[in-house]
Amino acid sequence: GENVEQHPSTLSVQEGDSAVIKCTYSDSASNYFPWYKQELGKGPQLIIDIRSNVGEKKDQRIAVTLNKTAKHFSLHITETQPEDSAVYFCAATGGGGGADGLTFGKGTHLIIQP
Amino acid sequence: DSGVTQTPKHLITATGQRVTLRCSPRSGDLSVYWYQQSLDQGLQFLIHYYNGEERAKGNILERFSAQQFPDLHSELNLSSLELGDSALYFCASSVVPSGGSYEQYFGPGTRLTVT
Numbered sequence: 021g022e023n024v025e026q027h028p029s030t031l032s033v034q035e036g037d038s039a040v041i042k043c044t045y046s047d048s049a050s051n052y053f054p055w056y057k058q059e060l061g062k063g064p065q066l067i068i069d070i071r072s073n074v075g076e077k078k079d080q081r082i083a084v085t086l087n088k089t090a091k092h093f094s095l096h097i098t099e100t101q102p103e104d105s106a107v108y109f110c111a112a113t114g115g116g117g118g119a120d121g122l123t124f125g126k127g128t129h130l131i132i133q134p
Numbered sequence: 135d136s137g138v139t140q141t142p143k144h145l146i147t148a149t150g151q152r153v154t155l156r157c158s159p160r161s162g163d164l165s166v167y168w169y170q171q172s173l174d175q176g177l178q179f180l181i182h183y184y185n186g187e188e189r190a191k192g193n194i195l196e197r198f199s200a201q202q203f204p205d206l207h208s209e210l211n212l213s214s215l216e217l218g219d220s221a222l223y224f225c226a227s228s229v230v231p232s233g234g235s236y237e238q239y240f241g242p243g244t245r246l247t248v249t
Contacts, residue, residue: 054237063136063224063240064177109177119189121167121179122238 022047024112026125033100034133041095041128043110051114053086053093054122058107068095072114097130105132137161138227138241146247152213155244159206159227165189166208167228167238168200172221183208215248222246 023046033039045053051072056064070077070084070093077084083096093112097104107129111122137160147153159166168180170193179192183202194200197215202208212219222245226238 052236056240063138063242065136066237066239069237119182119184121169121182121190121192122177123179124177126176 022050022112022120022123024110024123024125026110026128028128029126030129030131032131032133035100035102037100039097039100039104039130041108041110041130043093043095043112043125045091045093045112045123047112047114048091049114050112052112053084054111055082055084055095056109056111056124058109058127064109067108100130100132102132102134105130136239136241138225138239140223140225140241140244142244143242144245144247146249147215148249149215149217151215151248152211153215153246155210155212155223155225155246157208157210157225157227157241159208159225160239163227163229163239164206165228165236166202166206167226168194168208168210169224169226169240170221171224171243175221177224180210212246217248220246220248 026043054069057067058064081098086093107127109127110125113122139158141156164185167182171177180194181200182190200210222243224243226240228236228238
């Protein structure tokens with residue numbers, strides 16, 4: 021089955037700086053890679069996703085890149101703000117013709133220092 | 135607000151008991167996925183239902199079962215509960231018309247505590 025590794029587990033950055041979270045996946049059949057933000061006491065919130073036929077996708081301050089050959093994908097947050105503080109999860113899926121659920125990384129606790 | 139609703143928000147029960155968690159997907163979504171989130175295991179996929187039929191199983195224990203009803207709401211049944219079943223249980227819904235991977239939107243979760 022799919023295995024997703026996520027690094028770092030904790031990331032502390034100054035407000036206004038950029039943050040980068042990296043993930044690797046094992047199953048070459050995976051073709052969909054979403055990122056979720058989870059705040060305390062809430063469910064994961066989809067913030068951006070990328071499919072295997074695209075190398076990069078951007079949405080305002082958030083961008084995701086995918087390297088299919090190396091099986092790496094990364095989340096980039098620029099001009100970080102206090103409300104960006106949360107736990108971020110990467111995920112992968114694509115097996116079973118899309119029926120399989122998401123395989124998640126262990127999460128990154130992002131701390132924005134004022 | 136994702137549009138996915140889950141009840142109850144909190145559930146406290148004793149070992150050996152059985153509970154039912156309920157999920158209503160977003161309007162128009164035919165797929166419901168169930169996930170378990172715990173400190174040691176992280177977020178794990180349990181089971182996927184599409185339009186009333188089971189589509190895929192993940193790390194779901196034999197003591198756990200699910201179903202999706204004609205109105206598309208889903209229930210996750212957990213029986214013979216053990217202390218280790220204490221966790222957050224999320225459902226997510228997705229359009230998934232006939233295959234392929236689509237965005238999954240998560241509900242607020244049910245926190246289960248087994249004492």
